[in-house]
């Protein structure tokens with residue numbers, strides 16, 4: 426990927442960021458866009474799909490910039506879809522995870538396992554449910570921190 430192309434795209438993102446209000450800024454997930462650009466750039470050497478996705482995102486961001494004054498719902502939707510498509514490629518193919526990914530899984534599993542223990546084995550839900558939840562949170566937070574250290578968080 427040419428350096429010029431990336432810095433141009435980042436400059437456009439910055440321009441959009443300076444123009445839109447806080448709410449639209451969040452809606453457009455501009456910070457995420459920037460992280461995705463970096464990821465696509467680093468994978469594009471080896472992955473043809475990342476190359477294509479970069480062009481896709483580039484078109485999308487240029488379009489956003491052109492229509493900045495009067496963005497319609499369909500533009501926002503298109504942008505969101507583009508980000509989702511690319512994210513799922515990065516997560517599926519390149520094993521990246523979204524931030525808080527493991528915590529959200531363990532928040533769900535921890536209490537279930539606690540419940541199972543509490544009901545079936547120890548007959549004491551009030552005791553095991555919070556323990557399951559607590560252990561789930563500890564494991565989830567650990568895995569998230571670990572993924573962060575390995576640079577795997579999107």
Ligand SMILES: [Zn+2]
Pocket residue numbers: 468472473474475476514518519
């Ligand atoms: Zn790829």
